[in-house]
Amino acid sequence: MNRFSWYEAKSVEDALKNANTTLSEELYSPSNEAAFFKSGGIDVLDFLKEGLISPKTIVNVRDIPGMDKIEHEHNEGMTIGANVTLAEIEHHPDVAINFPALQMAVAHAATPQLRNMSTIAGNLAQRTRCWYFRSVDHQCFRKNGDRCFARHSETGQNEGHAIINNGSCVSVHASSIATALLALKASVVIQGGDMKKKVVSIEDFFVSPMQDISRENILGKKDLITEIKVPAPSANTKSFYIKQVARESYDWSLADVAVVAEMKGNTCVDITIALGAAAPTPIRSYEAEKILKGEQLNDMSITKAAEKAMEVARPLSKNGYKIPLFKSIIVRALSELI
Numbered sequence: 001m002n003r004f005s006w007y008e009a010k011s012v013e014d015a016l017k018n019a020n021t022t023l024s025e026e027l028y029s030p031s032n033e034a035a036f037f038k039s040g041g042i043d044v045l046d047f048l049k050e051g052l053i054s055p056k057t058i059v060n061v062r063d064i065p066g067m068d069k070i071e072h073e074h075n076e077g078m079t080i081g082a083n084v085t086l087a088e089i090e091h092h093p094d095v096a097i098n099f100p101a102l103q104m105a106v107a108h109a110a111t112p113q114l115r116n117m118s119t120i121a122g123n124l125a126q127r128t129r130c131w132y133f134r135s136v137d138h139q140c141f142r143k144n145g146d147r148c149f150a151r152h153s154e155t156g157q158n159e160g161h162a163i164i165n166n167g168s169c170v171s172v173h174a175s176s177i178a179t180a181l182l183a184l185k186a187s188v189v190i191q192g193g194d195m196k197k198k199v200v201s202i203e204d205f206f207v208s209p210m211q212d213i214s215r216e217n218i219l220g221k222k223d224l225i226t227e228i229k230v231p232a233p234s235a236n237t238k239s240f241y242i243k244q245v246a247r248e249s250y251d252w253s254l255a256d257v258a259v260v261a262e263m264k265g266n267t268c269v270d271i272t273i274a275l276g277a278a279a280p281t282p283i284r285s286y287e288a289e290k291i292l293k294g295e296q297l298n299d300m301s302i303t304k305a306a307e308k309a310m311e312v313a314r315p316l317s318k319n320g321y322k323i324p325l326f327k328s329i330i331v332r333a334l335s336e337l338i
């Protein structure tokens with residue numbers, strides 16, 4: 001690990017003034033002057049320890065006053081400060097009551113110790129856990145290299161990688177919480193260097209490798225996430241979340257699904273179905289949603305929707321198992337709504 005200086009940001013403005021790059025940009029084209037944000041520090045520290053980054057300055061945004069609150073208005077929804085920890089979300093009573101899918105997603109992310117440290121902004125802005133991307137010996141597309149090591153049909157260790165939209169980089173996004181936030185139609189509030197705020201839907205926050213291989217989200221060098229907004233659910237809304245991992249104790253997702261539906265009896269008035277670890281970004285299965293909107297939820301319609309969700313899947317050499325796995329957890333999550 002290199003020696004670096006530490007800047008303790010006192011306000012959003014102060015943080016923005018002192019940062020000059022993003023961790024993504026630093027990985028793609030390293031500079032000697034890099035200064036970027038750190039909140040919980042879990043992901044930033046990993047990159048430092050692995051020797052993948054050598055920043056000049058770390059700008060600590062973790063203790064900026066006012067960014068650690070959860071506010072809930074029944075008609076408006078919930079505002080989660082960027083520095084709220086995963087543990088605080090997990091244990092907040094209004095989250096469990098109003099947004100069960102979010103509570104379940106957070107409670108299944110990482111370990112209790114990590115959830116005490118990790119912040120919601122850091123979770124959304126963390127980089128992929130593809131082992132080639134995380135290895136100093138592999139210069140992949142995402143690090144300005146000339147190939148994707150994972151997609152090689154014989155040597156690629158692609159068990160955990162994408163089965164959908166896997167045309168260039170085949171990594172999947174590491175945030176399983178984003179799956180629930182996507183299904184809940186949450187948005188991210190970003191403050192830029194000009195101090196103007198923009199509100200971006202979670203769907204538009206993530207950037208696919210086809211759009212820009214150097215980044216996984218839209219954050220620019222002078223962009224700080226200040227809040228996450230989760231709109232109030234309409235009456236009779238139910239939600240559920242399931243994450244499948246390789247190890248029972250803790251792990252990143254092999255597959256996860258969040259469903260949020262407005263129900264009238266067993267009829268589905270409206271629904272969102274979000275999939276994590278299926279594609280390089282969390283995605284919605286609009287096709288599966290279409291099958292269920294306005295229909296009765298029953299074994300037949302649910303199975304049809306799960307089949308439809310996986311029609312677009314194109315597995316790699318070692319991750320074909322993900323198709324039946326996704327079908328199975330989609331069926332289970334939808335069945336929970338009735």
Ligand SMILES: Cc1cc2nc3c(=O)[nH]c(=O)nc-3n(C[C@H](O)[C@H](O)[C@H](O)COP(=O)(O)OP(=O)(O)OC[C@H]3O[C@@H](n4cnc5c(N)ncnc54)[C@H](O)[C@@H]3O)c2cc1C
Pocket residue numbers: 022023024036037038039040041042043044045061082086108109110111114115117118119120121122123124125126127174175176177178219223224225226250251252253
């Ligand atoms: C063993 C292990 C298991 C895990 N399992 C899961 C899991 O199952 N599901 C899951 O979702 N996560 C998982 N994680 C991720 C973890 O929970 C953290 O959320 C994540 O590593 C980063 O959070 P952080 O607050 O420490 O961010 P940091 O490391 O501080 O920052 C991460 C990135 O966000 C940027 N950043 C931080 N704050 C801001 C801000 N306000 N505005 C703009 N950019 C910002 C930083 O510059 C950096 O690029 C796991 C981590 C580990 C180590």
